[in-house]
Amino acid sequence: MFILEQGQVERLCQSYLGGNATSVEKITGFQADVYLVQVGRLRAVLKCYRQPHQAQREAQALNQLRQYVHGLALPEVIAVHQPGQPGEALILTYIHGAPASHELESPIEVDRFADDFVDWLRGLHAISCEKGFQDEAGQWYSQFAEAYQADLHARVAWLNGAAAAQWISKPLREDLIELAGKFNQLPLSNRQTSSIIHGDAHAANFLVDPDSHRLCGVIDPGMVRFSHCELDLVQLDTVRPDLKLLGNYLNKSDFDAGIRLRLSFFEVFSDIRQIAQTGVCDESTLLRKISKVQRLLDAAALASAV
Known part of the structure; x- marks a missing residue:
């Protein structure tokens, strides 16, 4: 099982969001650890999967579903980090809601x-x-x-x-x-x-x-x-x-x-x-x-x- 390395969130923020996170909120999920981060004015979601081969699949699913969902917000894919490898992650825009x-x-x-x-x-x-x-x-x-x-x-x-x-x-x-x-x-x-x-x-x-x-x-x-x-x-x-x-x-x-x-x-x-x-x-x-x-x-x- 993949365990998130010390500093992984910071590296993802620097690589894909252009800076350091000023706030981080962690949500432990069944298939991934989810981090809600703030980088400057940008809020984003980092999904760090425990098993590989999930991030690209979800990115494709979001893009396909977007064609048919109207009137409700969906996250947009910012990047897929190390697809298919241990430590892969999905970087998404944040949606206001609970x-x-x-x-x-x-x-x-x-x-x-x-x-x-x-x-x-x-x-x-x-x-x-x-x-x-x-x-x-x-x-x-x-x-x-x-x-x-x-x-x-x-x-x-x-x-x-x-x-x-x-x-x-x-x-x-x-x-x-x-x-x-x-x-x-x-x-x-x-x-x-x-x-x-x-x-x-x-x-x-x-x-x-x-x-x-x-x-x-x-x-x-x-x-x-x-x-x-x-x-x-x-x-x-x-x-x-x-x-x-x-x-x-x-x-x-x-x-x-x-x-x-x-x-x-x-x-x-x-x-x-x-x-x-x-x-x-x-x-x-x-x-x-x-x-x-x-x-x-x-x-x-x-x-x-x-």
Whole structure:
């Protein structure tokens, strides 16, 4: 795991922002340490990643998402430091705002944010592409199942590799590989068109104005691409589930009855991607999620047999 060197923040400020920081605020994140810095009149964000190959991906995701986000602020990329190497960092412009996960308290503000956010996200998901669906590598497919199968194959290849063996026990890896083979048992979604997705949509990655507490900014996109909107629902309730973002989204939509099963399946393999990026694995949680998917699969099979 990469540990930030003494003076690294100062060197980044001097190299990319033109001077020394007069103030530094550190935020410890799951995949990176984030530093809010002031250099002269300029406020900026330094994201120092623990694993390489994340900074360039996020820079590309921000630039792609900018084409489709209107009315909300997004950080601009100032520079990518040492891409693909230990110690890589992303230098971004600062957006005035606070994460909704940390700022919202009153029931009125919570309900208003949930409505604003879900309406905005549904609007984003309404943007489609006639080329179809992309996998995480950016390849295009006419059907979502083909794109997602490509990503599943990449997950299985990783689970069979040496890195996964360091962090996940062999029985659990075998269970995960078996579950990946059951993708074709999932009921097809009644949504057949692609959507542009944020890729890591939850309350900590959307900002509210500190005064009005209204939605004002978007940060930390994941794998931005044209895919299925359901992939963007998986993380909605992982941070501040009391905001009930997933329930709000589903209440405003017309998904078929298989939505909960598909989301449970997608969540498991979203977790595998995160483990590959961070090296952190909670086996007991993964086992519970696998069991949930299997119960829902069994119930769906029973219902179809009646």
